[in-house]
Amino acid sequence: MGELAEKAMVSKRTIDYYTSIGLLQADRSSSNYRIYSDDALNDLKYIEECKRLHYPLDEIKRKLEMKKAKKMRDSEVEEQIQTVAQQMKQLSSELSILMPLMETLTAQQKEKLAAKLSLQGAALMESLLNLTS
Numbered sequence: 215m216g217e218l219a220e221k222a223m224v225s226k227r228t229i230d231y232y233t234s235i236g237l238l239q240a241d242r243s244s245s246n247y248r249i250y251s252d253d254a255l256n257d258l259k260y261i262e263e264c265k266r267l268h269y270p271l272d273e274i275k276r277k278l279e280m281k282k283a284k285k286m287r288d289s290e291v292e293e294q295i296q297t298v299a300q301q302m303k304q305l306s307s308e309l310s311i312l313m314p315l316m317e318t319l320t321a322q323q324k325e326k327l328a329a330k331l332s333l334q335g336a337a338l339m340e341s342l343l344n345l346t347s
Contacts, residue, residue, distance in 0.1 A: 218250045222258040229258070237261055237275055267301075 219226045232238040233248065238257055240248035257278060264274040280290065316324070 215248055215250065218255060218258065221255055222262065224258065224262065232258070232261060235271065235275075237271065237278065 215226050215229050219229055222229075229238060229250075233240055238250070238254050238261075240250050240254065243249055260278065260281070261274055264277065269277070316327075319327070
C-alpha cells in the first residue's frame with residue numbers, strides 16, 4: 215500500500231478509504247497484506263483526476279465500473295455526452311470571464327500561470343478558446 219501511495223502521491227489512508235468503499239480492489243498475500251496491481255494504480259490516478267474535476271465519489275465509482283466493463287447502454291453514452299457537453303459549456307463561460315483578466319497579467323505572471331498548467335490542460339484550454347471564438 216505504501217508503494218502505491220507513493221506512486222500515486224496520495225496517503226495510505228486515502229487508499230484504505232477507497233478500498234473500503236469499493237473504488238479500489240486489492241488481492242491478499244499469504245500473510246494477509248493487501249497487494250495492488252498496476253490496474254489499481256491506474257484506477258487511483260483516474261479517481262484523483264475525477265476528484266480534481268469535482269465529481270462525487272459515487273459518480274467516480276460508476277465511471278470506473280463503466281470503464282472496466284468497456285460497454286455502456288445507449289442511454290448511458292448519451293447521458294455522458296450530455297454531461298461532458300454541459301461541462302464544456304460551463305468551462306467556456308468561465309473562460310470568457312478569465313480571458314480579459316489574463317490580458318492584464320504581466321509576462322512574468324503569465325509565465326508562472328502557464329507553468330502550472332499541464333500540457334493537457336493547456337491544450338484543452340486552447341481548444342475551448344477556439345470553440346468560443
